Amino acid sequence: MKLVTAVIKPFKLDEVKVALTELGVSGMTVTQARGFGRQGGHIEIYRGREYEVDFIDKIRVEVACTDEQLDAVLDAIVNSARTGSVGDGKVWVVDVVRVVRVRTNERGPEAL
Amino acid sequence: MSLATIIPYPSWLNPADNTWQLVAATLVGLMSLPGIAVLYGGLVRKKWIVNTMMMVFTGFSLTLVVWMLWGYNLAFGHLSHFGPTGSFWSGFIGHFQPLSTAGAEQGQAVSGANSLIPFHFSTATLAYFQFVFAAITPLLFLGGLVGRIKFKAWLLIVPLWITLIYCVNAALLWGGGFFAQKGAVDYSGGYVIHLSAGVAAFVGAAMVGPRRWQDRENAFPSNLMMVAIGAGILWLGWNGFNGGDPFYAGADAASAVLNTNVATAVGVLTWVLMDMFFSRQKKPTFLGAINGMLCGLVAITPSAGWVNGTGAIIVGLVAASIVWVAWNYLSRVRPFSKVDDAMGVVYTHGIAGLVGGLMVGIVADPGMVQYGVSGAHFKGAGAISVGGWFYTHSFHQLWEQFLAALWIIGYTAVGTVVVFSIVKFVLGGLRESEETLALGDIAIHEEEAFPEPTFGEPVLTPSHLHPDNL
Numbered sequence: 001m002k003l004v005t006a007v008i009k010p011f012k013l014d015e016v017k018v019a020l021t022e023l024g025v026s027g028m029t030v031t032q033a034r035g036f037g038r039q040g041g042h043i044e045i046y047r048g049r050e051y052e053v054d055f056i057d058k059i060r061v062e063v064a065c066t067d068e069q070l071d072a073v074l075d076a077i078v079n080s081a082r083t084g085s086v087g088d089g090k091v092w093v094v095d096v097v098r099v100v101r102v103r104t105n106e107r108g109p110e111a112l
Numbered sequence: 113m114s115l116a117t118i119i120p121y122p123s124w125l126n127p128a129d130n131t132w133q134l135v136a137a138t139l140v141g142l143m144s145l146p147g148i149a150v151l152y153g154g155l156v157r158k159k160w161i162v163n164t165m166m167m168v169f170t171g172f173s174l175t176l177v178v179w180m181l182w183g184y185n186l187a188f189g190h191l192s193h194f195g196p197t198g199s200f201w202s203g204f205i206g207h208f209q210p211l212s213t214a215g216a217e218q219g220q221a222v223s224g225a226n227s228l229i230p231f232h233f234s235t236a237t238l239a240y241f242q243f244v245f246a247a248i249t250p251l252l253f254l255g256g257l258v259g260r261i262k263f264k265a266w267l268l269i270v271p272l273w274i275t276l277i278y279c280v281n282a283a284l285l286w287g288g289g290f291f292a293q294k295g296a297v298d299y300s301g302g303y304v305i306h307l308s309a310g311v312a313a314f315v316g317a318a319m320v321g322p323r324r325w326q327d328r329e330n331a332f333p334s335n336l337m338m339v340a341i342g343a344g345i346l347w348l349g350w351n352g353f354n355g356g357d358p359f360y361a362g363a364d365a366a367s368a369v370l371n372t373n374v375a376t377a378v379g380v381l382t383w384v385l386m387d388m389f390f391s392r393q394k395k396p397t398f399l400g401a402i403n404g405m406l407c408g409l410v411a412i413t414p415s416a417g418w419v420n421g422t423g424a425i426i427v428g429l430v431a432a433s434i435v436w437v438a439w440n441y442l443s444r445v446r447p448f449s450k451v452d453d454a455m456g457v458v459y460t461h462g463i464a465g466l467v468g469g470l471m472v473g474i475v476a477d478p479g480m481v482q483y484g485v486s487g488a489h490f491k492g493a494g495a496i497s498v499g500g501w502f503y504t505h506s507f508h509q510l511w512e513q514f515l516a517a518l519w520i521i522g523y524t525a526v527g528t529v530v531v532f533s534i535v536k537f538v539l540g541g542l543r544e545s546e547e548t549l550a551l552g553d554i555a556i557h558e559e560e561a562f563p564e565p566t567f568g569e570p571v572l573t574p575s576h577l578h579p580d581n582l
Contacts, residue, residue: 046333047399047456048391048440 001096001109002070006061007033008081008089013059019076025063026112033060039087058089064096066109124220126232132361133233137241139352140248142345144172148251151342153561154335155399155455156258157327159552161334161561164258167266168251174270175247183246183274184211184239187282191289203289205280211239231359241356246278249305255455256313259323260549263556265542268535273312277527281308281520295509296516297498299368300357302414302468303520310462311524313453319532320542322452324549331454334561336398343402347376350409354416364482368417371424372409378428379408386436403439406460407432411468414513415475417482418498423475431467438463469517473510476500 008016013030020028034055041054065073074091082088101111121127149168153161175183186206195201211217221231221238231238250270257266281304283289285296298304322328333339355369383404384396391400411431412424419427439459442448448458476498500509536542548555 044332045393045395045397046331047403048387048397049331050393051330051332 001099001112002065002067003094003096004061004063004065004070004073004077004091005094006063006077006081006089006091007035007058008061008077009083009087010057010059012081012083013061015080016061016077019080020063020073023069023072023076025065025069025073027064029062031060031062033058037087037090056087064099064112066112122220124230124232125234126361128361129231129359130233130237132365133237133241133356133359136352136356137237137244139349140241140244140356141172143349143353144168144244144248144251147342147345147349148248148254149342150338151346152255152258152455154338154340154342155333157330157332157552158334158561159554160259160327162553162557162559163263164254166557167254167258167261167263170267171250171254171270172247174267175250175274176243178271178274179239179243179246180212181210182208183279184242185209186275186279187246188238188242188287191283191287198293200290203284203293205283205289206287211235238359242282245301245305245353246274246282249278249309250274250312252306252309252461253313253316253457255457256317256453257320258454259327260543261316261320262539262542262544265535265539268538269316269531272531272534273528276531277308277312277524278304280527281523284519285516291512291516291519294512294515296512297418297472297509298414298469298516299416299418299472300354300413302410302465302472303516306410306413306461306465307469307517307520308465308524310458310460310465311521312528313455313457314451314462315525315528316532317453318447318451319529319536323454324546327549328452333399339399339402343405347373347405347409350376350413353409354413358417358482364417364480367480371419371421372412372416374421375412375424375428375431376405376408378425379404379406379411379432382429382432383407383436386433390436391440403435403456403460404432407435407464410461410464411471413465414469415472415498418472418476418480419500420477420480423477423500423502426475427468427471430471431464434467435459435464466517466521469513470510472498472500473507473513474500475502476509478503 006016010032017028035058036055039056041052041056044051044053061077063073063077070093074093077091098107099109099111100107104111145168149165152164152168156164186208189206189209191203192205192207193202194204217236217239218234221233221235250273254266284291285298285304286292323331350372351369354372355365358364358368380401381404383400387400388394388396408428408431411427412419415423415427439456443456443459451458453459478497478499480497482496498509499506501507532542543549544556553560
């Protein structure tokens with residue numbers, strides 16, 4: 001099993017969600033996040049003064065999936081989250097050692 | 113006493129005047145609570161919201177207590193004569209006495225402000241109306257001090273400043289004092305309130321020292337929607353501010369309200385357009401619009417019922433333009449660049465009030481009559497109106513306005529230094545400690561504007577904070 005973590009532009013969240021549900025992904029966890037990458041920060045003007053905002057609002061999406069689903073999931077996220085401009089985000093994958101469903105104590109892929 | 117003689121309206125009392133005066137006073141009170149509280153609370157960093165709002169509410173309360181005990185009679189009571197009649201010393205301050213007897217509160221209002229025309233409401237009405245003006249003045253200069261002034265210092269500064277500075281300026285210009293006798297006019301407080309508050313904010317900010325550099329570099333406003341609420345309350349509250357100052361629910365009150373609103377609208381648009389075309393970023397900003405609004409409101413205040421509609425538009429345009437240039441360029445030169453006037457009170461209130469006060473001498477229309485009563489004697493010359501240079505081709509009024517402005521600036525500056533020095537001596541400092549400044553609200557009040565309770569439900573009962581365990 002794998003855990004896919006994607007940091008995406010906030011307004012792309014719905015597209016990513018639709019693409020993932022169409023794949024049959026059974027769940028996802030979404031967090032409001034802030035960060036910077038190569039896009040850097042931006043400037044805001046308050047009362048004529050400029051302020052550097054280092055961290056930009058992003059959405060962090062976490063999806064656990066089986067090994068077989070992985071590439072389809074990655075394609076779905078990347079294709080739906082892309083705008084082509086800097087700041088589209090990053091996706092990374094880590095191995096998941098064990099998944100447990102709290103309600104039933106099921107373990108392994110069937111707990112996804 | 114037979115029932116027939118028990119009537120709620122004494123012969124001198126006009127229910128409409130009394131009603132309008134109390135409504136106008138309440139509108140002005142709303143400008144402070146919650147107007148200034150949420151406007152400033154929205155403009156400061158999140159960590160300073162509670163402290164800022166606390167100083168607004170306590171300042172308002174302190175001024176009212178001072179006002180009842182001695183403030184009202186100092187500013188608007190019978191003048192004390194320390195010198196020959198007509199000299200400065202016979203017309204700068206009233207009497208030091210409380211306003212607390214039934215007769216004093218319920219009797220017909222009398223004030224040097226216009227002793228020649230009788231008021232048609234009671235002293236309590238006039239005292240409350242004048243109080244809300246007094247109360248907002250320290251709250252305005254608070255804008256220069258937020259984010260580092262010691263809370264205890266604020267509690268001492270307000271009563272001292274109201275007594276020593278506000279009451280004197282009010283008596284001189286409104287209480288029938290020296291400058292009023294000379295002919296300087298201030299319809300609703302462009303000088304007594306706004307110019308004075310601007311000067312006090314600047315001088316006070318210089319004495320208290322700047323905010324922490326981290327707070328200045330990171331001065332993100334906490335909530336622009338709260339700024340919108342506060343600013344909106346200020347704008348419409350100003351209908352009472354300027355509309356209440358004829359003291360009669362008459363035609364001039366309506367003119368003052370209309371003029372106030374049009375000058376303000378022009379102020380907003382002027383600032384927004386200047387931001388769009390002349391600022392470095394070429395962006396129309398909301399907080400810029402609010403600055404423009406304040407410029408219009410403040411600048412029309414000295415002349416609200418004495419200018420015609422065209423005059424009001426000119427006032428809004430000129431004031432917002434001048435303050436915009438001052439805000440963007442004057443702020444870069446000494447001493448302005450060296451003083452951390454956190455909210456820019458010296459610009460939007462000080463300079464706007466000065467410009468508005470001088471504009472009276474230019475655009476005031478003698479056809480705009482403050483009391484639609486002919487034969488009411490004011491200096492033996494019919495109903496009250498003011499003639500500016502446009503109409504009289506004389507610089508006389510402008511000169512009187514100029515002299516009064518010099519007094520307000522000079523006296524407020526010196527007086528503020530004295531008041532702040534006294535408080536500094538008494539408390540051993542005007543600033544919160546550095547550790548306190550780093551934390552803000554939570555260190556001073558153990559409260560924060562957006563508290564985050566622990567997640568979930570408490571499990572261990574009863575907690576150590578439960579009264580049973582103390």
